[in-house]
Amino acid sequence: xxxxxTFPLVVTLALEFNHPSKKVIQIGAVLGxxxxxxxxxxxxxxxxxxxxxxxxxxxLAGITQETLEAxxxxxxxxxxxxxxxxxxxxxxxxxxxxxxGKDNEALCKAxxxxxxxxxxxxxxxxxxxxxxxALCRGYPWLITFxxxxxxxxxxxxxxxxxxxxxxxxxxxTPYNALHNAENAFHVxxxxxxxxQPGAGAPVAS
Numbered sequence: 001x002x003x004x005x006t007f008p009l010v011v012t013l014a015l016e017f018n019h020p021s022k023k024v025i026q027i028g029a030v031l032g033x034x035x036x037x038x039x040x041x042x043x044x045x046x047x048x049x050x051x052x053x054x055x056x057x058x059x060l061a062g063i064t065q066e067t068l069e070a071x072x073x074x075x076x077x078x079x080x081x082x083x084x085x086x087x088x089x090x091x092x093x094x095x096x097x098x099x100x101g102k103d104n105e106a107l108c109k110a111x112x113x114x115x116x117x118x119x120x121x122x123x124x125x126x127x128x129x130x131x132x133x134a135l136c137r138g139y140p141w142l143i144t145f146x147x148x149x150x151x152x153x154x155x156x157x158x159x160x161x162x163x164x165x166x167x168x169x170x171x172x173t174p175y176n177a178l179h180n181a182e183n184a185f186h187v188x189x190x191x192x193x194x195x196q197p198g199a200g201a202p203v204a205s
Contacts, residue, residue: 008035011085011122012129012188015103019057023049025068026061026111028177029075030185031088032097036079037189038175043084044178046071060175082121087128098157099184101128107197129188133162136191159183168191 009031016026024047031041047065048071058064071081085092096104104126108115115124134156156162160170163183169191172179 007091007093008096009040009056009088010034010097011092012097012181012185013103013107013126013198014099014177014184015106016047016061016063016175016177017057017106018051018139019054021049021051023051024052024074024077024107025049025057027081027086027107028179028181029081029094030181031179032086032185032189034189039182039185040121041084041088042178042182043081045077045080047077050072062173062175078107078111078121079154095175096122097125097129097185097188098126099128099180099187100130101126110136115136127188129184129191129200130156130159130162132191136194137165140168162187 012030012032014028015024017023018025026047027045029043030039031043032038041066046067049152050073053063053065053068058063071077077101091164098104104122108120111119112121115122137156157165159180160183162176163170163186166187167185170183172181172182174180
């Protein structure tokens with residue numbers, strides 16, 4: 001695995017899960033240009049969890065059992081994402097953006113990998129946009145206190161609500177991994193521009 005120094009592109013990663021098993025049923029990701037603030041490429045793949053889909057999850061995500069049964073397993077879906085990323089190996093950050101800080105860990109665990117494994121597309125760390133939003137929009141001392149207990153989400157709400165609070169419109173549906181990745185990236189860019197008006201987003205390292 002190469003060592004990340006400074007790169008202009010970053011991946012925003014999102015997953016959808018079946019419940020209550022928490023098996024991955026969709027991988028969504030976007031490749032964003034941090035200097036321009038634009039999405040330059042998108043990836044989405046449904047995942048066969050090898051189990052019956054929870055009816056509530058199916059309704060919320062708009063995914064049928066037949067769609068999942070025709071999809072690749074988690075390893076096959078991940079290999080498709082790895083192939084999607086290959087052309088950008090030389091200019092993307094190994095630190096993904098995530099909403100809530102857990103999707104990269106969940107994907108790595110579902111694959112039976114460790115963050116240090118050569119097969120893993122990313123590094124051991126991620127940037128949690130949800131936590132960043134909490135720090136930028138809330139009372140810093142209160143957020144710091146809640147973060148120590150992992151409770152900062154109490155002051156944040158859903159991704160869709162945060163998009164609206166930033167004066168934007170949530171594009172797509174909130175139970176689609178690709179749509180969540182797209183909107184999370186836009187939140188990240190909006191927060192950076194609030195912190196540094198008139199400036200592009202900092203290049204990931």
